[in-house]
Amino acid sequence: MQQNIRNFSIIAHIDHGKSTLADRFIQVCGGLSDREMSAQVLDSMDLEQERGITIKAQAVSLDFTSSSGEVYHLNFIDTPGHVDFSYEVSRSLSACEGALLVVDASQGVEAQSVANCYTAIEQDLEVLPVLNKIDLPAADPERVVDEIEEIIGIDAHDAIHVSAKTGIGINEVLEQIVERIPPPTGDANAAARALIIDSWFDAYVGVITLVRVIEGRIERRDKIRIMSTGRDYQADDVGVFTPKRLKREALSAGEVGYIICGIKEIEAARVGDTITLAREAASEPLPGFKQVQPRVFAGLYPIEADDYENFREALQKLRLNDAALHFEPETSSALGFGFRCGFLGMLHMEICQERLEREYDLDLISTAPTVVYEIADTRGEISYIDNPSDLPPVNVIDEIREPIILANILVPQDYVGDVIKLCVEKRGVQLNLQYLGRQVQLSYELPLSEVVLDFFDRLKSCSKGYASFEYEFKRFQASDLVKVDILINGDKVDALASIIHRARSLTRGRELAERMKEIIPRQMFEVAVQAAIGSHIISRSTIKALRKNVTAKCYGGDVSRKRKLLEKQKAGKRRMKQVGKVEIPQEAFLAVLQVDRG
């Protein structure tokens, strides 16, 4: 049987048509009836469908009858395309023997695909290039083939021409998968070892784990053991996704499927852990995954203090589902009790906040994201801070070091000038510039804090959306950084502090105070907004007191309308946090992201 299994992933940039292609596979192999095929079935989270992106890895098992008449069992593991979620990609790839590199035949190769493709090659996967959207008038397959060969360096002359939208080439791709991707190896008779690729919490059945069985066999009703904890559970249900959940009697070496075993405790089935059998346990766990390091940190606080416990629970559940999310309790004098959360990037942060609010019905305020700084103090000790307000007094700091990343940017020639200008503005140091066909590959060292700010948005806007980039952490590097505080009516608001390069600190501080003035609505009293570096006030602005807020006419008529007005007014304040006596809207805490534009 193992001979007829093929495990594969798709590597593609956002919008290059991966999800549509996956939907076609499901259709051709009859995984879902036409009635059940809603567009892009794999992106099952509301958020994914709304944004048209994949956030979580997913798996689908399909039966494909090849032209030789043989039935093959294809396991397709879907992967996210955004730079923030690259760790999910490497996890998905580790469950596969092959990958399709899907490139938009009109747009060409993008940086994220390059990075993911290298991950696949490193993991010894067979990579099949596929040119999608071949039906578009702008499609230029020859040029894109050249690009693939030049930029990524794999042979692409036999790349399959596909249009996922119209269905051209779909069968050909499936045939090639069967022909070129090797079947899994792994002894079905050895002691069972299954790698947890993903796990998530389901309100009805508890934790569902998505596994790739590497060796041995796991049967329904087997007593299984989670190797890191040594705890045993009964496998109540095993099976595959078609993408509907389909029960099976067993999963054997080489197969990808789910195990439900009544795990209720949060964190009991972590991604990367190994599942074995209790009666015949494997001696060594599988290597698992490299722990992902969060790079961007922000404080998240419930608007209603009563929600704190629910918030903690929600984070724990989300964490089970999202190994990259880190959090620890934090107290802010301005915002009360909350958590400092670590994310992979800005999109990851946005998605987490949105999922917490939607799926767990919480109202949250987030502080501006910041990065981790390495602090060398005068006693020669090293510490790390992920919250600007934790910065020790200046006199005990010997050096502040900021994280530097290596960014690889791919951009069409026309926009190179603008992108370089942007990188310079963001304190970037150019390492390399290479012309690759129509595109240019730029390598820059950039401070991560600048990338966190608004780099991605700016990159997209200055290249009309064509530039793409991926990055990796390089090192900590000493830099002349200062903490800029914001004072509201004379009180420092810890959640508004930011760490800024000295050369920019004056301008940024002033802009920040001005932004506050625009964002914070008039209150019952005058509000002074100041920006300060240490004890030095660098800017002051005043928000004048609200003068009038009253309905001119009110008689015996329809009171419900007047009430609605009050309710609307009140609802507007739901997204505000009271700091001292001043009500500060969420945007204020993110204002540091919006200064310095243009």
Added chain:
Amino acid sequence: MSKGRTFRELPPLGLYVHLPWCVRKCPYCDFNSHEAPEEVPEAAYVDALLGDLADDMPLVWGRSLSSVFIGGGTPSLFSAEALDRLLSGVRALTALSPGTEITMEANPGTMDASRFSEYRAIGINRLSIGVQSLDDRALQSLGRIHDAKDARRAVDVARKAGFDNLNLDLMYGLPDQSLDAARDDLAAVIELEPTHLSCYELTLEPNTRFAAFPPDLPADDTRFDMQAAHFDALSAAGFERYEVSAFARDGQRCEHNLNYWAFGDYLGIGAGAHGKLSFADSGDIRRLSKQRHPKRYLEAANASARLAQERTLPLADTGLEFMMNALRLTDGVPSGWFEQRTGLSLAPWHEAIQRSVEDGLMQKDPQRLAATDRGLDLLNTLLERFMPEATGPVRPVFPLKPVT
């Protein structure tokens, strides 16, 4: 039986009569008004009003009326004859003592003014004229069908007809109005020597033409300066501000409106009219409204067809609705009225009141519930503190023995 409210006595009862037609709908108006047909069906409408009132009477048996207000729309589109029949009907059905305030609204047009002396003769003793402005350009921008000359003449005619209790409506913060223009406008209106002024800031209400096509209004700060200038000028002219937008000379306040603001009861008859009634036996407060559209109102054959909505005011909402009214009065109301008129204990509200006193939004007088001047300016902010979720659970007044 008890719904958790206890009334020791019932408040005064007013009667509101709505006449829904206007010659033309003004672009800022969000009242229930409709463009008049060629001939206003006044006889049929008066019949309907009297039927409406007769049907409502069982809800208020034994209670006398403290005031009557005929509003609109433009009531002066109705002939004195029709209104006479209406008032006679009202007197026949209810206890209406002589001297009771009976107000009607009127447009300052020539046609309307020609009827003023007749209106006075049938017993209407207070007239409210919708002057709005004495600046012809401003009147035009407000879509009014009269000019300043008409308005002046109307006031003159009203006074000669014997209306010594006379209200004029004035708006400020009009499209493109300057501070000086607003000042001059008010000075001109004061010169007409009304006994009462309703002085409003123009607000863009939803579902009006102005909301859809907003005109250029003066800046927030300018509008506030206009208010301040108006308050000074009115005070100098002997007008006392007794509500957010209401000013009276020689104590000639509007009884009918005072009853709204004191959370009193009222019957509402006519298209889209709202009523609010307290019931001693059940401890209920009920809000009723009638069919909005004149056509549907006229076609309604009986009480239930006429009724558009009837709802019992939830306990939790009562306190806010009381405050929404009472705190509009510059002197507020005696503290005891809260319990008397909501049937609920004031205790859960003490914290919010205390905080508002500290913040300078409410007067520090345990005998009264009243906003400060600042509190009146920021009334919506103040009221937010009295929204149901902001205060504790409500509870009825003790003891639980109702008095009818």
